[in-house]
Each structure stands twice: as C-alpha cells, then as structure tokens.
Amino acid sequence: MMNRLLLPKNLPLLAVCGYSGSGKTTLIEAATRRLRRKGLAVAVVKHDVHGVDVDRPGKDSDRIFRSGADVFLDGPRERLARLHSGGFAELLQRYDLVLVEGGKRAPLPKVWLLGPRESNPPRGVGKILAVLPRGMKRLEAFMAILDDRLRRNLKQPRATSPRLLKPAVRASRSRRARRAIPPAY
Numbered sequence: 001m002m003n004r005l006l007l008p009k010n011l012p013l014l015a016v017c018g019y020s021g022s023g024k025t026t027l028i029e030a031a032t033r034r035l036r037r038k039g040l041a042v043a044v045v046k047h048d049v050h051g052v053d054v055d056r057p058g059k060d061s062d063r064i065f066r067s068g069a070d071v072f073l074d075g076p077r078e079r080l081a082r083l084h085s086g087g088f089a090e091l092l093q094r095y096d097l098v099l100v101e102g103g104k105r106a107p108l109p110k111v112w113l114l115g116p117r118e119s120n121p122p123r124g125v126g127k128i129l130a131v132l133p134r135g136m137k138r139l140e141a142f143m144a145i146l147d148d149r150l151r152r153n154l155k156q157p158r159a160t161s162p163r164l165l166k167p168a169v170r171a172s173r174s175r176r177a178r179r180a181i182p183p184a185y
Contacts (some may be wrong), residue, residue, distance in 0.1 A: 012153045013092065014146065015047075015100040017125070019114030023138065024101050030139050031099070031146065038057065040096040040150075047102035097150065111145060113138070 016024045028044055037043050056062060065071045065082050073080040091098050100108060104125050112121040114133040121128055132138045132147055 002068075012095070012096070012150060013100070013108060014129075014149060015103045015106060015108040016113065016142075017102060017104040017110045017121075017128075018100075019115050019118070021133070022113040022115040022118075024113055027138055027142055028099055028101055031142055032141060034139075035097060035146070041094070041103045043091045043095040043098045045091065045098060045100045045103075047100055047106070091093035097146065147163060 016028055018024050032042050032044065061071045061073055061082070065084075068084070070084055071082045073082070100106065100110075104110070104112075104122070108126065109127050109129050110125075112125065112128050112131045114121075114131060116134060121131060130141065132141055
C-alpha cells in the first residue's frame with residue numbers, strides 16, 4: 001500500500017528504515033516518548049513485508065475482518081484498528097506526526113539506520129534524508145531532523161490542519177480538554 005502513495009511534501013510524515021536489528025523500534029520508542037512529553041500526538045505505522053499477524057485465524061475478530069468489516073478491538077487499556085483500507089490518510093489528519101517503521105521502498109522521506117556490518121544503505125532506496133550509523137547519538141540526530149520537519153510543516157500548514165482554524169489551540173486527540181501547542185513547535 002505505501003509503495004503507491006502520492007503525498008504532498010509538507011506532511012508530518014517520516015519513515016525510519018534499516019534492516020532487522022538496526023535499532024528502528026528502539027529509536028522510534030525513545031523519540032515518541034520525547035515528542036509526547038512536548039504534547040505532540042504521534043502515530044507509528046509498523047510496515048511489515050511479511051504481513052500483519054494480529055489475530056489468529058478462526059478467532060471472532062479475524063472472522064469478522066475476513067467477512068469484509070473493519071474491526072476495532074477495544075480492551076481496558078488499549079485499542080487496535082484492523083482496517084481494509086483508508087486508514088493511512090486519516091492518520092495524517094489526526095496526528096501531529098506519523099512515523100513509519102520500515103517501508104524502505106515507499107515514496108516517503110526517510111532516515112536510514114545502519115546495522116552493525118553496514119556502511120551504506122542499500123542501492124535503490126530513495127528519499128533518504130540522513131544515514132545514522134551505530135555508535136553515534138542517534139536519538140539527538142533524529143530529534144533534530146524531526147524538529148526541522150515539524151517546524152517546516154507549521155510554516156506550510158495543510159489545508160486540513162486544525163492549526164489553520166485556531167493557531168494557538170488545537171483540539172485534544174482524545175476527550176481531554178483542549179491544550180496549547182507547545183512553544184517549541
């Protein structure tokens with residue numbers, strides 16, 4: 001699905017790519033914590049070339065999904081949406097930033113994480129903004145890239161951005177009260 005996306009340039013979207021064991025999940029997890037502390041709403045799309053394995057065949061929610069319905073799993077402390085289509089576009093309107101884990105062939109701006117025995121990203125991977133080798137302060141470098149992209153996104157807001165309606169206040173991403181946009185962004 002992501003390989004066929006046609007996206008405007010000013011979307012708050014960035015892919016984090018690298019081979020298995022390169023540190024993608026660790027970097028995204030640490031960055032998400034920092035961004036959430038700044039008050040930003042963050043979504044992560046986990047791209048898996050092997051397919052999504054959320055539900056076992058034969059379970060109720062899997063049977064309902066295979067019947068053609070989108071399924072929303074609701075538990076006491078978490079929710080999961082299993083959608084047939086259309087979900088990605090809604091993420092871009094609902095969140096301040098969407099990070100994609102994986103998706104090296106997708107037409108997205110990306111950061112490539114080098115693994116222990118790599119010196120360069122593979123050939124044919126486009127739209128790489130930065131290559132982050134092991135042994136450097138990856139989180140700080142990644143946060144600087146995100147900061148730059150988020151600042152540029154605010155200078156060129158999307159037509160559907162809630163910031164166009166109320167520049168100093170945005171609706172909360174849940175049922176909490178409205179909150180001010182952090183001054184850093």
